[in-house]
Amino acid sequence: MGNSTVLTNTTRSSNREGLNDSLALPQMKQQLINNVVARNLKYASFYSLNENSNSQKNNLNLPETEYFIHHFDIKFLNELIPSSRPKRYSRKTQSWKGIVTEVNEDSFSARLYDQTQNDTYEIGDFEIRVVSPEDKEYLKIGGIFYWSVGHFMENGTSINKSEIRFQRLILLTEEDINSAINESSTLFGQLKEGVIE
Amino acid sequence: MQLTPEINFLSIVVVGNFNPIIITPQWLALKQLIRESESEDARIELIHPDITRFELDWFKFEAQHAKLEFTCTKESHFVSLKDLVLSIFAILKETPITAVGLNHTCHFSLRSVEEYINFGYWLSPVKQFSDVLKDPRLIQITFLETGNPSNEAGTLKVQILPSDVMTDRKSVMFVHNLHFDEGSLKKADWLINLIIQKWDESFDRVRKFNDKIWEIAQF
Amino acid sequence: MNKFPPLPYEAEVTLLGTGGGYGESVLLKVGIDEWIIIDSCIDPYTKKPLPLQYLEELGVPLEKVRLVICTHWHNDHIIGISQILASCLNAKFVFSRITDLKKFLYLCGLDSQKTSKGSVTSTEEFLNCIKIVAGRRDYFFTAEADKKIYRSIVRPINLEFELYALSPSPKVIEDFTGEISTLITEYGQRNNAIINKSPNDKSVALLLKFGNTRVILGADLEIGRDENEGWRHIVINSLVCDDHRSSIFKIPHHGSENGYLQEVFMNLINEDGILKIAPFARHNLPTDNMIDVFSTHSNHLYLTSKNSISQKPKNRDKGIAKIAELACKNLREVKFSYGVIQSRIQYTNNLASWVTLTHGAAFQYAV
Numbered sequence: 001m002g003n004s005t006v007l008t009n010t011t012r013s014s015n016r017e018g019l020n021d022s023l024a025l026p027q028m029k030q031q032l033i034n035n036v037v038a039r040n041l042k043y044a045s046f047y048s049l050n051e052n053s054n055s056q057k058n059n060l061n062l063p064e065t066e067y068f069i070h071h072f073d074i075k076f077l078n079e080l081i082p083s084s085r086p087k088r089y090s091r092k093t094q095s096w097k098g099i100v101t102e103v104n105e106d107s108f109s110a111r112l113y114d115q116t117q118n119d120t121y122e123i124g125d126f127e128i129r130v131v132s133p134e135d136k137e138y139l140k141i142g143g144i145f146y147w148s149v150g151h152f153m154e155n156g157t158s159i160n161k162s163e164i165r166f167q168r169l170i171l172l173t174e175e176d177i178n179s180a181i182n183e184s185s186t187l188f189g190q191l192k193e194g195v196i197e
Numbered sequence: 198m199q200l201t202p203e204i205n206f207l208s209i210v211v212v213g214n215f216n217p218i219i220i221t222p223q224w225l226a227l228k229q230l231i232r233e234s235e236s237e238d239a240r241i242e243l244i245h246p247d248i249t250r251f252e253l254d255w256f257k258f259e260a261q262h263a264k265l266e267f268t269c270t271k272e273s274h275f276v277s278l279k280d281l282v283l284s285i286f287a288i289l290k291e292t293p294i295t296a297v298g299l300n301h302t303c304h305f306s307l308r309s310v311e312e313y314i315n316f317g318y319w320l321s322p323v324k325q326f327s328d329v330l331k332d333p334r335l336i337q338i339t340f341l342e343t344g345n346p347s348n349e350a351g352t353l354k355v356q357i358l359p360s361d362v363m364t365d366r367k368s369v370m371f372v373h374n375l376h377f378d379e380g381s382l383k384k385a386d387w388l389i390n391l392i393i394q395k396w397d398e399s400f401d402r403v404r405k406f407n408d409k410i411w412e413i414a415q416f
Numbered sequence: 417m418n419k420f421p422p423l424p425y426e427a428e429v430t431l432l433g434t435g436g437g438y439g440e441s442v443l444l445k446v447g448i449d450e451w452i453i454i455d456s457c458i459d460p461y462t463k464k465p466l467p468l469q470y471l472e473e474l475g476v477p478l479e480k481v482r483l484v485i486c487t488h489w490h491n492d493h494i495i496g497i498s499q500i501l502a503s504c505l506n507a508k509f510v511f512s513r514i515t516d517l518k519k520f521l522y523l524c525g526l527d528s529q530k531t532s533k534g535s536v537t538s539t540e541e542f543l544n545c546i547k548i549v550a551g552r553r554d555y556f557f558t559a560e561a562d563k564k565i566y567r568s569i570v571r572p573i574n575l576e577f578e579l580y581a582l583s584p585s586p587k588v589i590e591d592f593t594g595e596i597s598t599l600i601t602e603y604g605q606r607n608n609a610i611i612n613k614s615p616n617d618k619s620v621a622l623l624l625k626f627g628n629t630r631v632i633l634g635a636d637l638e639i640g641r642d643e644n645e646g647w648r649h650i651v652i653n654s655l656v657c658d659d660h661r662s663s664i665f666k667i668p669h670h671g672s673e674n675g676y677l678q679e680v681f682m683n684l685i686n687e688d689g690i691l692k693i694a695p696f697a698r699h700n701l702p703t704d705n706m707i708d709v710f711s712t713h714s715n716h717l718y719l720t721s722k723n724s725i726s727q728k729p730k731n732r733d734k735g736i737a738k739i740a741e742l743a744c745k746n747l748r749e750v751k752f753s754y755g756v757i758q759s760r761i762q763y764t765n766n767l768a769s770w771v772t773l774t775h776g777a778a779f780q781y782a783v
Contacts, residue, residue, distance in 0.1 A: 086362060088254065089204055089270035094736045097276070099536070099609050112747070114730060115276070119460045121437065122729055123698060124747040134232040142609045144536060148273030149740045160735075162743035165277060168230050169535055170284040172526065180525030187525075187550055188518040194508065194555030196564050393531075 091158070093150030096122070098164075100143040108139060112147065130164055138166035200411045202303035204362055207275045208268040209282050211388060212378075213294035217249040217260035220285065230284050256281070279396060286385040294388050296378035299351075299399040303407055304360045306368045307416075313367040315416040320357065351377045351395060355406060371410075373403045417758050417775030421474045424448045425570075425764045427577075429624070429631050429664050432457055432466050433720025433778065435753030436696030439495050440720070441467045442633050442666060444624060446577040447568040451476065452483040453504070454622065454633060456497035456541075460752050465496030468503055470756070478504045483566050483579075485559070486511040487620040487635040489520075489542045498544035509549050510565050511542070512584055512618045513558035516593045521546065523600050536609045559620045561585050562655045573764060575627055580656040582621040583637050587644040592618055616669060617645050623656055626763055630660045632684060634668030639677045647677040651684070661686045663770060664759055667693045671702025671710065671723075681713045690716045690772055692757045695723040698750050711783050720755030721777035753777040 098110040101123075108131075112122040131139055138145070144167040152159050221244055226236035235253050242250040249260040255274040259266045269278040286292065307313045317335035318324055326333045337358040345352055353375050360368035377391055422428045428445035439457030446452065453467045471478060481504035486494050489511070501509055514520045524543040531537045549556045559565050559581035566579035584592075616636045624631040640646025643653070647668070650657070665685045669675030671693040685691075691714050693702055702710070702723055710717050729737065729747040740747060755778030762768040774780065 086206070086270040089206065089362065090272045090274075091204060092733065092736065093271070093273045094732060094740065095273045095276075097536075107745075112744075117730065120730070120749055120752050121460075122747055122749050124729075124744040126744055130743050132232065132234075134234060144609055146273070146277060147743070148271075149743065150273065150736055152271065160739050162739055163273070164743070165274075167277075167280060167535070168284070169280055169530075170228065170230070170287050172529060173287070175290075176529040177526070180522055180529050183528075184518060184521035184525040187546060188521050190550040190553075191517070191546065192555050194557050196557065196567060 087153075087155050089153050090148075091151040091153060093148055093152075095146060095148045098145045098147050100139060100141055100145070103139060103141060110145070126164070130162070131166075132164070135164070135166040138168075143167075198411055198414075199408065200305045200307075202407070203306050203368075204270075204304040204360075205272045205275075206268065206270045206302040206304075207272075207278065208266055208298075208300045208302075209278065209392070210267075210298035210300060211265045211282075211286075211294055212263060212296040212298075213265075213292060213382075215260055215262060215265055215292065216246070217262065218244060218246050219289070220258065220260055220265070221249065222251055222253065225281075225285075228284070228288060230281055279392060283389055283392060286388050290385045292385050293382045294385060295380075295382055296376065297388055297391055298377070299375045299392070299395065301371075301373040301375075301399065301403045303371045303373070303403065304363050304368060305371070305407075305411075306360075306363055306365070308367070310367045312416045313369065316369065316414060319415050349377075349379075351375045351399075353402060353406070357410075371403075371407060373406065375399050375402065417756055417773045418760070419473060421445075421476050422760050423762070425762055426760045427626060427629075427763045428758065428760045429633075429666075429770075430470070430756060430758045431666055431692045431694060431718075431720060432470060433694035433753075433755045433757075434458075434466070435721045435751055435755075435777070436670065436694075436698050436701070437750040438752055439466075439493060440694035441465075443467055443470060444579075444631075446566075446579070446624070446626065447570050449476075449480050450568055450577075451481045452485065452566065452579065453481055453500055453507075454485045455487055455635070456494050456500055458496040459754070463496075465500050466754065467496075468500055479506045481507045482568075483507055484509050484545075485565070485620065485622070486542060486545065487559075488512075488616075488618070489539060491538050491541050493636065494541045496541070498541050498548065501545050501548050508555065508557055509545050510557040510559055510620075511545075512620050513560040513589050514592060514596075515589055516596065519593070519596050519600075523596055526600060538609055559584075559622075560589060561649065561653070564656075565622075570763075575763060577624070577626045580623045580625070582623050582632070582650045582654060582656070583635075583646070584618045584620065585640075585645055585649040585653070587649075588617045588646075616674075619668075621647075621650065621668065623662075625660075627766070628660050629761065629763065630658075630662040631664040631666075632662040633666040634675065635666075636669045636675070638669055638672075638674040647675075647680050651677065651679045657684055662689060664690045664692065667691055667702075667710065669701070670694060670696035670699070671706050672696075672699075673703075673706060676706065676709065685713065688714045688716060690714070690718070690759060690770055692718050692720075692759075694720045697721070697723055697725040697753070700725065707781060711781065715783055716772070717781040717783075718757045718772065718774060719779060719781060720757055721753035726751045755779075 095115040096112040097115060098112045100108055100110050102109040107125050107127050109123065109125050112124055114122065146165045146167065149162045152161050222236035222239035222241065225231045226233045231253065240252045247262065251258055255269060255271050256278055257268040267278055267282055269275055307316060314334060320338050321335045323333040323335050337356060340355045342353040353373060356372040357369055360370040422445050428443070430443045432441045434440065434457045438460050440455060441457045442454040444452040451471070457466045458464060459466060468478070484497065484501045484504060484507045486497055488494055501507060524539040527537045527539045528543060557565055561581065561583055563581050564578055565581055568577045616638045617640065619635040619637040621635050621637045622633040638646050640648040643649055662684055663686050667675065691710055695701055700723060726749050728749060730749045754776045756775040757772065757778050758775065759770045759772040761770045
């Protein structure tokens with residue numbers, strides 16, 4: 001990989017075809033894939049290096065093992081890091097939508113609506129420890145949560161799980177509030193109160 | 198016979214004009230749309246101005262300039278995915294959007310390999326090519342709905358192919374793509390209203406199609 | 417239960433109960449053929465409002481419904497009421513007086529914004545009723561203590577039917593304005609449903625008068641903290657209660673202790689009058705103790721269903737149920753238990769008395 005003539009020098013008006021051609025060599029491509037994926041690059045800003053751009057390289061203080069590509073082709077990238085078959089999925093599950101009706105020191109009560117049978121509802125009590133610490137701020141009367149129970153596949157292993165997840169929606173925006181004000185004003189304006197004689 | 202899916206996946210695909218680098222696990226956590234720990238544990242494949250791809254425990258996300266795709270493989274979290282998409286687009290309300298797909302993938306397990314093969318024969322008359330193809334089998338078939346007068350109802354396309362999750366050689370998957378496209382650029386509130394209105398309906402349509410196929414299929 | 421409509425010269429007071437959880441409703445037949453529906457309840461399986469189903473079973477055309485009264489604003493108590501109002505084209509809409517109606521509509525609007533982004537609403541039924549009234553360009557009517565909300569005269573006998581509200585009291589109406597602000601602040605955000613802690617003091621209790629007959633419908637009204645609220649206010653201050661005592665009393669608040677004031681029985685209800693209760697099994701109401709108390713006032717005590725809740729969850733896969741049990745204690749189903757207590761009287765006959773029949777889960781309590 002020290003011989004970087006494999007990668008064509010690219011500029012911002014880049015030559016994508018050349019890039020693809022130059023990476024046609026399967027071993028080089030695989031090595032590039034391994035580098036990117038293994039290092040879990042969060043911000044993969046790709047641009048090229050070649051023997052003729054040493055000054056460019058020096059300016060950027062890049063280590064020799066860094067390979068970058070400018071403005072790559074999406075299709076190429078999908079080959080680079082193809083989507084994998086799902087490793088985490090659910091098998092048989094049951095879900096409820098819950099509304100918190102009471103909160104005690106160690107437990108809370110809720111009304112539970114079965115998401116598969118939209119008829120009668122259920123009620124139940126939960127220990128507070130089943131709520132994720134990050135969801136605790138949503139645990140209050142009226143709080144809405146999803147409770148799911150069942151069999152899940154995780155990397156080839158079947159796991160029985162119960163999970164509570166509080167609903168996260170964005171807060172009402174100024175637009176929503178203004179919309180509510182306008183609509184209620186309009187509606188109020190249309191109303192007339194009658195009197196029984 | 199009636200078969201119910203063993204596994205269900207859901208993806209929401211949004212077509213429009215996007216900046217792939219905006220939606221990251223960190224951004225979602227900052228907006229409190231996911232837990233902070235989920236953001237920290239996210240498996241990031243790539244974050245780049247042209248493409249972003251990452252996965253959390255309960256959904257996968259991919260963004261390109263013309264397309265965003267949210268995929269959930271846990272049935273219990275489908276509604277959380279809906280909440281997430283609604284909230285994202287309530288924040289990014291100026292995003293130009295041209296089309297939306299509510300895509301359901303249902304994996305079914307047939308009773309035997311023989312039944313699986315016969316299902317293929319029932320779906321398509323491949324046997325008639327036996328004199329030019331040695332032991333022809335069906336690999337994939339696609340149905341496309343063309344009869345909807347207005348696009349408000351969405352157009353359903355269904356692909357039937359071997360299951361890529363249950364690789365026991367007797368399982369199939371039905372990939373339902375319910376596509377909504379009004380032909381012009383819309384803002385995010387069109388998407389939000391559409392998802393709210395069509396969410397339950399998409400499940401109903403998928404169920405009806407699945408039930409119909411299994412009702413009339415012959416093995 | 418009679419499955420045919422009452423005769424023209426019969427009045428009817430019928431209580432529909434669901435066991436608690438799916439609402440309760442009272443239907444009144446007054447005059448020759450005028451009906452009044454108070455609150456609503458639904459069949460959770462069909463989602464159909466039970467008052468409409470009842471009228472359809474009797475063969476009563478819905479255009480005979482003259483009034484739809486909403487005694488609470490929270491969805492839990494009036495589920496299905498907007499469907500009723502939409503179906504009853506001749507019906508006026510009555511609700512508990514709200515001083516700052518505009519602000520309340522703003523709360524409903526905020527609540528409605530929640531659903532537009534995927535949350536749940538608690539005021540949808542009330543808001544939809546208001547929208548129906550506005551769409552029809554019709555009048556709405558409000559109820560407050562001592563206010564007449566319906567009047568009908570039967571010709572040629574000139575018998576007048578009058579329906580009065582006994583509550584809410586002026587103080588409760590005034591206090592609610594402040595409560596609306598709290599509700600907006602506490603529950604205005606999207607992730608929260610409005611769980612109403614105290615709709616009951618604003619509940620509309622009603623008094624029906626025709627001839628010498630009186631009927632009191634207690635809704636969910638509680639005793640009140642002092643003489644300015646609830647039944648305490650009514651017993652001391654009511655201008656419309658007179659010397660004629662009620663022959664039918666729909667006991668308030670599911671027969672709870674909070675809804676029981678002995679003075680109501682002593683001053684307003686006939687000894688041995690017909691007492692009707694719609695239990696709320698989820699909260700174990702009425703308790704056995706309270707049933708004993710009511711039994712001391714009358715031998716004619718009826719309940720729309722038993723007052724006990726199922727201790728079991730819904731039927732589901734055993735494996736799933738086991739996993740669920742680990743996380744949730746006491747998962748139990750709020751069963752739908754439909755009961756009807758139907759009472760009719762021939763109002764042209766001074767010597768006539770009420771004939772009460774039951775249907776479904778309803779029964780007369782044996783003393």
